[in-house]
Amino acid sequence: MFPEHIRTLAAAVLAEYEFAGYTLATAESCTGGLIAGALTDIPGSSKVVERGFVTYSNVAKSEMLGVPPSLIHARGAVSAEVAVAMAVGALSHSKADVAVAVTGVAGPDGGTEAKPVGRVYIATAVRRGPATHKEYTFPGDRAAVRLATVETALERLRTARPRGSLR
Template sequence: MTDTEDAIVDLVAELAVALPARGETLAAAESCTGGWIAKCCTDVAGSSAWFERGFVTYSNAAKSDMLGVPASLIESEGAVSEAVVAAMATGALARSLADVAVAVSGIAGPDGGTEDKPVGTVWFAWAADGDVATERRVLAGDREAVRRASVAVALSGLCERLRGRDAG
């Protein structure tokens, strides 16, 4: 396994302890990762106790239909944007029974990048308790590497936020 794959396994193991201890569940709203976050979470036996559901919303229509992201927002900001990924995360919470959500939208390549949003640009959002945090990264590598790194960043951010809520 690669270092990133090892990190993903460790992060999911942390979630598998932290979420049930809090009595909380997770929903994932994924675009460029295509369900990879959900797959990693459900690789763990017993994950049904803490992984509530995943939304694979690869197309703009799916983001609107499944998560309630306004088509006008996607049109004005672009699918790979802070506003859209935040709406994906809040939509995942609103349309599930989960307590916590993570959302990812990006340009994994090899095509589709622009000067403002080069290949590897990925937006992340984490939602819980009425708050949404977002982060933009430009990740290096080919399509597979960008997608794998996106899963790791999404899960790492989720773990960090859960630890922060525990400390607060």
């Protein structure tokens, strides 16, 4: 289902998190659950994946993750601030130790000069730790943007995992 390099990356994330005893949650908009899908495509993933939120609509971002509607209105659903709020909300609404969140414009429509097709924000949050974000602009069609987002989110999970004891 997923390209081999994404399966390999997902397996590495799971192995590292399992070894460290950490769990994770995903909060996804433009990928529609593909990050959770890549992770749960690997046998044994239930030891690490605590839950996933698919929050494609603004209402879902607010209801499921607690993203303030005023933030979405002020900054837009595709923004660094909303990505961070999604990641923090995923931690708040789960028992996970780490969360990754993605929001973006996968295309082919919906892009603007300020937020073109391919613009994606990926945020990670660590329980009792910092939330970070980064902006990306991925080339290609909808499928390419979504797969690049999945790959990059998995890479970010590798660097976002907690370094000390959370328990």
